[in-house]
Amino acid sequence: xxxxxxxxxxxxxxxxxxxxxxxxxxxxxxxxxxxxxxxxxxxxxxxxxxxxxxxxxxxxxxxxxxxxxxxxxxxxxxxxxxxxxxxxxxxxxxxxxxxxxxxxxxxxxxxxxxxxxxxxxxxxxxxxxxxxxxxxxxxxxxxxxxxxxxxxxxxxxxxxxxxxxxxxxxxxxxxxxxxxxxxxxxxxxxxxxxxxxxxxxxxxxxxxxxxxxxxxxxxxxxxxxxxxxxxxxxxxxxxxxxxxxxxxxxxxxxxxxxxxxxxxxxxxxxxxxxxxxxxxxxxxxxxxxxxxxxxxxxxxxxxxxxxxxxxxxxxxxxxxx
Amino acid sequence: xxxxxxxxxxxxxxxxxxxxxxxxxxxxxxxxxxxxxxxxxxxxxxxxxxxxxxxxxxxxxxxxxxxxxxxxxxxxxxxxxxxxxxxxxxxxxxxxxxxxxxxxxxxxxxxxxxxxxxxxxxxxxxxxxxxxxxxxxxxxxxxxxxxxxxxxxxxxxxxxxxxxxxxxxxxxxxxxxxxxxxxxxxxxxxxxxxxxxxxxxxxxxxxxxxxxxxxxxxxxxxxxxxxxxxxxxxxxxxxxxxxxxxxxxxxxxxxxxxxxxxxxxxxxxxxxxxxxxxxxxxxxxxxxxxxxxxxxxxxxxxxxxxxxxxxxxxxxxxxxxxxxxxxxxxxxxxxxxxxxxxxxxxxxxxxxxxxxxxxxxxxxxxxxxxxxxxxxxxxxxxxxxxxxxxxxxxxxxxxxxxxxxxxxxxxxxxxxxxxxxxxxxxxxxxxxxxxxxxxxxxxxxxx
Numbered sequence: 001x002x003x004x005x006x007x008x009x010x011x012x013x014x015x016x017x018x019x020x021x022x023x024x025x026x027x028x029x030x031x032x033x034x035x036x037x038x039x040x041x042x043x044x045x046x047x048x049x050x051x052x053x054x055x056x057x058x059x060x061x062x063x064x065x066x067x068x069x070x071x072x073x074x075x076x077x078x079x080x081x082x083x084x085x086x087x088x089x090x091x092x093x094x095x096x097x098x099x100x101x102x103x104x105x106x107x108x109x110x111x112x113x114x115x116x117x118x119x120x121x122x123x124x125x126x127x128x129x130x131x132x133x134x135x136x137x138x139x140x141x142x143x144x145x146x147x148x149x150x151x152x153x154x155x156x157x158x159x160x161x162x163x164x165x166x167x168x169x170x171x172x173x174x175x176x177x178x179x180x181x182x183x184x185x186x187x188x189x190x191x192x193x194x195x196x197x198x199x200x201x202x203x204x205x206x207x208x209x210x211x212x213x214x215x216x217x218x219x220x221x222x223x224x225x226x227x228x229x230x231x232x233x234x235x236x237x238x239x240x241x242x243x244x245x246x247x248x249x250x251x252x253x254x255x256x257x258x259x260x261x262x263x264x265x266x267x268x269x270x271x272x273x274x275x276x277x278x279x280x281x282x283x284x285x286x287x288x289x290x291x292x293x294x295x296x297x298x299x300x301x302x303x304x305x306x307x308x309x310x311x312x313x314x315x316x317x318x319x320x321x
Numbered sequence: 322x323x324x325x326x327x328x329x330x331x332x333x334x335x336x337x338x339x340x341x342x343x344x345x346x347x348x349x350x351x352x353x354x355x356x357x358x359x360x361x362x363x364x365x366x367x368x369x370x371x372x373x374x375x376x377x378x379x380x381x382x383x384x385x386x387x388x389x390x391x392x393x394x395x396x397x398x399x400x401x402x403x404x405x406x407x408x409x410x411x412x413x414x415x416x417x418x419x420x421x422x423x424x425x426x427x428x429x430x431x432x433x434x435x436x437x438x439x440x441x442x443x444x445x446x447x448x449x450x451x452x453x454x455x456x457x458x459x460x461x462x463x464x465x466x467x468x469x470x471x472x473x474x475x476x477x478x479x480x481x482x483x484x485x486x487x488x489x490x491x492x493x494x495x496x497x498x499x500x501x502x503x504x505x506x507x508x509x510x511x512x513x514x515x516x517x518x519x520x521x522x523x524x525x526x527x528x529x530x531x532x533x534x535x536x537x538x539x540x541x542x543x544x545x546x547x548x549x550x551x552x553x554x555x556x557x558x559x560x561x562x563x564x565x566x567x568x569x570x571x572x573x574x575x576x577x578x579x580x581x582x583x584x585x586x587x588x589x590x591x592x593x594x595x596x597x598x599x600x601x602x603x604x605x606x607x608x609x610x611x612x613x614x615x616x617x618x619x620x621x622x623x624x625x626x627x628x629x630x631x632x633x634x635x636x637x638x639x640x641x642x643x644x645x646x647x648x649x650x651x652x653x654x655x656x657x658x659x660x661x662x663x664x665x666x667x668x669x670x671x672x673x674x675x676x677x678x679x680x681x682x683x684x685x686x687x688x689x690x691x692x693x694x695x696x697x698x699x700x701x702x703x704x705x706x707x708x709x710x711x712x713x714x715x716x717x718x719x720x721x722x723x724x725x726x727x728x729x730x731x732x733x734x735x736x737x738x739x740x741x742x743x744x745x746x747x748x749x750x751x752x753x754x755x756x757x758x759x760x761x762x763x764x765x766x767x768x
Contacts, residue, residue: 115708120705122702122703122705123703123705124703137702146550146551149457149458149549150458150459150460150549150550151455151458152450152454152455152458152460152461152464153446153449153450153452153453153454153455154453154455155449155453170446170449170453171442171443171446172441172442172443172446172447172449172450173372173441173442173443173446174440174441174442174460175377175382175383175440175442176458176459176460176546178379178382179382179383179550179552179697180549180550180551182550182551182552182700182701183701183702184379184380184700184701184702184704186379187379188372188378188379188382188442189371189442190371190372190373190377190378191370191371191372191373192371214371214442215371215372215441215442215443216442216443217442276701279551281551307707308707310707311705311706311707312705
């Protein structure tokens with residue numbers, strides 16, 4: 001039964017893939033009809049595609065446009081994860097100055113409206129006398145995820161590559177996962193989301209998370225669609241200070257784009273910790289303590305727009321200190 | 322069905338109630354329907370515009386609706402536990418009140434889950450609960466437990482009704498044909514043969530035994546929706562028994578209020594006697610003491626150990642500028658008042674007991690709100706949000722309208738049901754219960 005389903009799913013996926021590519025091909029051809037020349041000079045190989053009329057056409061791959069956010073795997077594969085991987089992130093708090101490039105990149109990549117952040121930068125102050133520090137926070141993709149435990153319909157799930165994803169076509173919107181997540185990671189679509197026209201007709205996949213849907217829960221997904229293409233998540237790429245190291249625990253390597261280091265060595269050398277370890281959620285995100293910081297904390301505050309300043313005012317302008 | 326003199330007397334007294342609908346009943350029915358209509362409009366808005374029209378946001382993901390859900394499932398304990406336990410203990414004075422108690426149970430068990438549905442973002446996907454059920458989720462436990470409990474409660478109510486349906490069927494009531502037919506079908510051919518009597522007796526005993534653990538499971542599972550999370554104020558080991566006790570307690574309160582209303586409305590003073598109020602008052606007092614003990618234990622431990630997160634919630638509850646006054650009300654009206662009113666002989670009067678019960682039920686609703694909202698307003702990470710509606714929960718008119726619609730539905734169901742069945746069960750009064758019907762008020766014999 002399971003096997004059969006898998007096969008069905010696979011053939012359906014292949015079909016959809018080709019169909020989707022064909023749609024792109026036709027639009028590409030359409031837009032290129034006047035120029036009637038391939039975009040790139042070099043002649044690439046021919047590919048067979050299924051046209052919207054159901055015919056198989058052969059087309060020069062140079063005519064194909066690259067489409068981002070394509071659901072390149074089936075629902076079933078999106079639930080299983082990338083074989084052999086175990087994604088992990090290390091966040092170097094000593095380098096963060098709240099440049100907010102990660103937030104912007106994440107918002108842009110996922111077509112997120114302003115204020116509805118998957119990735120937030122908090123200003124933490126652990127004790128009264130302690131110094132405040134910037135604290136970027138994605139989803140922790142816990143190995144013992146309290147959100148997954150409570151989901152009544154298996155809409156949020158843990159994959160073999162460590163990721164915790166949400167299927168917004170399955171989610172019933174009970175918000176129990178939001179109540180259960182101790183890190184306030186999840187956001188809810190309280191109204192019909194504004195979806196830009198260019199992603200409106202994209203096929204949804206839990207790996208891409210778009211388009212968003214009203215009445216469902218969503219959150220940071222560690223961008224597995226980019227991992228499949230061998231790219232880093234946008235937040236990692238966008239950070240000017242190399243705060244985020246992303247990688248594979250199985251390979252024991254993490255990279256922030258500039259340098260690639262041994263994961264185990266890094267967390268050993270820099271005394272990494274996991275946020276609120278005592279909760280027993282076993283996060284897949286490690287933090288390097290904000291020791292010997294590269295920037296004074298004010299650097300991330302002074303130039304902020306008023307609206308954002310308001311978020312942190314109560315700590316930054318604490319006159320009692 | 323042959324009726325004995327006592328049964329005849331009780332029946333004649335209640336006959337007009339089920340024969341005529343009456344202007345006053347029409348008035349109330351329309352009033353309730355209007356409220357439900359307003360709620361319907363609110364629901365339409367919520368579905369059309371999304372949950373944006375409620376006060377719930379990413380931090381406070383649950384609000385009034387969940388409080389109402391716990392509240393209604395709580396008062397449903399009136400029938401389940403009170404009537405079940407009294408039945409098993411063979412307490413004779415229970416007989417005039419079991420119908421009211423069991424009706425509360427069934428109606429509240431219908432309305433409660435409606436409120437959890439209001440909280441769900443995608444009602445169109447409700448079937449996913451059965452298509453892709455995951456047994457490890459406390460919500461699945463809830464679906465199973467409440468479903469079973471509701472079925473059990475309906476059976477329990479119905480078992481006690483069969484004999485009465487047979488009486489209405491044979492009584493040549495001045496009622497329309499369809500109603501006559503309804504009674505005939507519902508009586509399922511009951512003629513009072515010894516075998517039929519025996520079967521009903523055995524089934525009722527069985528159901529009384531089954532319904533008690535079922536009820537305990539329901540509210541425990543419900544409390545675990547909160548208890549299973551890593552949230553301050555929720556993640557507590559005593560939440561199961563705490564919720565169960567609070568539920569029986571509020572159920573008793575609603576039972577007392579319903580008794581008072583019916584007694585006044587239909588002049589049933591000789592059946593719903595002062596003794597009923599006083600006995601139920603005693604039960605309420607004992608439960609109140611137990612509930613108070615749980616409350617004290619819960620907050621004392623949190624406050625004394627003063628762990629960072631617990632402390633944050635406690636601070637909100639104790640601070641008069643935040644939830645302090647509500648917390649005080651919940652504990653004074655919810656614990657101290659009912660105990661004192663029943664404990665002091667001078668105030669141990671039906672009216673005062675009912676008043677205390679009324680405030681207690683109100684206080685328990687406030688308590689449910691205080692369990693949910695302050696905790697959700699205290700996430701472990703700082704909120705650092707500039708949008709006030711994300712930081713602090715304020716219920717909108719949509720949520721209030723639907724809350725009132727729920728209360729109106731409760732009353733409406735009650736009104737309609739009392740037009741189909743007698744509030745005081747007739748068949749329960751056998752010849753041996755002669756003494757049950759006191760010549761004077763304030764006099765009731767316990768078997």
